[in-house]
Amino acid sequence: MSAITVTGGPVERSDEVLTPEALDFLAELQTRFGGTRDELLAARRARREEVSKTGRLDFLEETREVRDGDWTVAEAPADFRDRRVEITGPTERKMAINALNSGAKVWLADLEDANTPHWANVVGGQVNLRDAVRGTIAFTSPQGKEYSLADPSNTPVIVPRPRGWHLDEEHLQFDGKPLVGALVDFGLYFFHNAKELLERGSGPYFYLPKMESHREARLWNDVFTFAQEHVGVPHGSIRATVLIETIPAAFEMDEILYELRDHAAGLNAGRWDYLFSIIKYFRDAGPDFTLPDRNAVTMTAPMMKAYSELLVKTCHRRGAFAIGGMAAFIPSKDPEVNDQAFAKVRADKEREAGAGFDGSWVAHPGMVDLCKEVFTGALGDEPNQLGKQRDDVAVSADDLLAAGRTPGDRTEEGLRGNITVGIAYLQSWLRGNGAVGIHNLMEDAATAEISRSQIWQWLHNDVTLTSGDKVTRELVDRLVDEEYAALEESVGKDAFADGEWEAARRLFVECALDPDFPDFLTLPAYAEVLRLEKA
Ligand SMILES: CC(=O)SCCNC(=O)CCNC(=O)[C@H](O)C(C)(C)COP(=O)(O)OP(=O)(O)OC[C@H]1O[C@@H](n2cnc3c(N)ncnc32)[C@H](O)[C@@H]1OP(=O)(O)O
Ligand SMILES: O=CC(=O)O
Numbered sequence: 127m128s129a130i131t132v133t134g135g136p137v138e139r140s141d142e143v144l145t146p147e148a149l150d151f152l153a154e155l156q157t158r159f160g161g162t163r164d165e166l167l168a169a170r171r172a173r174r175e176e177v178s179k180t181g182r183l184d185f186l187e188e189t190r191e192v193r194d195g196d197w198t199v200a201e202a203p204a205d206f207r208d209r210r211v212e213i214t215g216p217t218e219r220k221m222a223i224n225a226l227n228s229g230a231k232v233w234l235a236d237l238e239d240a241n242t243p244h245w246a247n248v249v250g251g252q253v254n255l256r257d258a259v260r261g262t263i264a265f266t267s268p269q270g271k272e273y274s275l276a277d278p279s280n281t282p283v284i285v286p287r288p289r290g291w292h293l294d295e296e297h298l299q300f301d302g303k304p305l306v307g308a309l310v311d312f313g314l315y316f317f318h319n320a321k322e323l324l325e326r327g328s329g330p331y332f333y334l335p336k337m338e339s340h341r342e343a344r345l346w347n348d349v350f351t352f353a354q355e356h357v358g359v360p361h362g363s364i365r366a367t368v369l370i371e372t373i374p375a376a377f378e379m380d381e382i383l384y385e386l387r388d389h390a391a392g393l394n395a396g397r398w399d400y401l402f403s404i405i406k407y408f409r410d411a412g413p414d415f416t417l418p419d420r421n422a423v424t425m426t427a428p429m430m431k432a433y434s435e436l437l438v439k440t441c442h443r444r445g446a447f448a449i450g451g452m453a454a455f456i457p458s459k460d461p462e463v464n465d466q467a468f469a470k471v472r473a474d475k476e477r478e479a480g481a482g483f484d485g486s487w488v489a490h491p492g493m494v495d496l497c498k499e500v501f502t503g504a505l506g507d508e509p510n511q512l513g514k515q516r517d518d519v520a521v522s523a524d525d526l527l528a529a530g531r532t533p534g535d536r537t538e539e540g541l542r543g544n545i546t547v548g549i550a551y552l553q554s555w556l557r558g559n560g561a562v563g564i565h566n567l568m569e570d571a572a573t574a575e576i577s578r579s580q581i582w583q584w585l586h587n588d589v590t591l592t593s594g595d596k597v598t599r600e601l602v603d604r605l606v607d608e609e610y611a612a613l614e615e616s617v618g619k620d621a622f623a624d625g626e627w628e629a630a631r632r633l634f635v636e637c638a639l640d641p642d643f644p645d646f647l648t649l650p651a652y653a654e655v656l657r658l659e660k661a
């Protein structure tokens with residue numbers, strides 16, 4: 127019997143992943159690393175407090191030697207050198223098969239931004255990943271459509287993304303406390319698949335989200351070192367691509383790669399959480415950081431250009447891959463909207479390929495060929511652009527913090543969009559679906575965070591909209607009423623009554639307006655999921 131208590135309900139085939147040995151491994155991870163995780167979360171809060179007083183972030187003096195030093199990360203394994211197109215998506219069974227059949231080089235199997243950590247998703251995702259690794263995954267839809275792998279010997283490299291450090295897994299209790307969600311997602315996948323993957327000529331590869339410092343990267347590195355030894359696979363088998371998607375992490379790209387150098391595969395420009403992080407970090411720093419409408423902030427804004435080019439420069443200097451981010455446009459049945467979506471994604475991928483990225487993300491199988499074509503044009507006969515050094519790039523702290531130079535307006539339309547998207551996304555999240563198409567854009571936890579934090583920022587920084595209206599609590603409350611009524615109208619009364627709309631609205635208003643800014647939307651939303659489970 128394991129020392130871990132499983133409090134989650136029954137999930138089909140859970141016995142295959144929640145084995146006593148796997149649970150013992152999770153208990154080991156929690157015992158060794160849970161305390162450091164708690165300390166690092168406290169350090170995040172302290173640093174943000176400090177920044178709110180100084181309004182400033184800078185490159186660290188104490189790690190100058192690492193930035194100036196001459197070192198590289200471990201060479202990429204043979205199956206992981208060509209990453210020109212990576213499809214992202216939840217680990218839901220049908221979507222997993224579609225991703226594996228998509229023709230992409232990599233599947234980012236998402237247990238994070240695109241996933242609600244419902245117990246059924248946490249365990250079901252691991253079951254699906256286990257089958258995906260073994261090439262046996264198959265599915266019959268309720269409509270009777272059969273899904274299986276078109277060519278099990280030629281599928282994308284699988285790269286799961288565990289939860290960020292901030293979320294706990296309440297359904298697994300140890301010593302009277304929940305386990306760290308990230309350790310559960312990592313631990314179960316690693317325990318069941320590391321050896322199998324290595325025998326198949328691949329390896330246990332991961333994306334690591336939402337880190338705020340190189341000390342957090344050091345914790346992951348310690349976890350990896352222990353896990354490899356415990357399970358009996360060579361040191362360095364794990365390869366991690368770190369999302370640079372928080373503003374403090376942008377100042378520690380070298381340091382993060384250095385901490386993980388035996389295990390590092392690259393960095394990814396996670397633009398949506400990055401924007402959220404800039405708003406969150408500088409939410410009370412006044413007009414210099416008050417951004418225009420969410421949809422007006424593109425990758426050509428000075429601060430975004432600086433961040434993405436610094437990422438390419440840093441990666442290639444260290445022999446690590448630079449992977450582009452997500453253009454949120456998805457295919458549409460309306461031909462005109464569809465053409466615009468493809469044109470925008472093409473422009474985004476062309477910018478990335480031209481900047482030297484080695485590949486990029488797409489949100490939908492329909493976009494795989496486009497991304498592949500654009501990057502193939504830039505790569506030529508090479509599998510990547512590691513040889514392309516960006517010595518021409520010189521990025522200062524001021525460049526990274528140039529939020530005030532972002533062109534665009536603050537409009538009522540933008541405010542209404544934030545409200546609609548935020549409420550609609552949260553109601554979907556509460557029901558277990560963490561990725562949705564809304565108004566022809568992919569919405570996930572990161573994009574919803576921007577919506578709610580932007581309202582908070584506008585409200586607390588006395589923003590006046592182009593309409594002449596000042597953003598006040600009264601204005602936001604009125605627009606929430608109107609947008610909520612419009613959502614009910616478009617969804618239909620009966621379907622609306624069956625959803626979690628009231629809870630979504632309550633949560634959204636709390637996260638967007640409460641003076642006490644919740645660090646992550648998903649923290650109160652997860653508490654709501656637990657409450658709904660018990661209801
Ligand atoms: C900020 C970030 O972190 S970005 C990364 C995290 N976000 C994501 O991964 C989002 C990924 N994308 C998605 O989840 C989806 O594309 C959505 C929810 C946006 C839209 O999905 P849908 O509404 O189902 O789109 P659509 O109806 O066009 O799908 C057509 C088919 O493609 C499949 N599909 C769509 N997107 C994906 C995907 N990313 N992976 C696998 N299959 C997919 C659908 O399942 C559907 O399959 P079917 O024909 O067998 O039923
Ligand atoms: O995870 C990616 C992002 O853009 O956020």
Ligand SMILES: [Mg+2]
Binds near residue numbers: 335369396398399
């Ligand atoms: Mg993200």
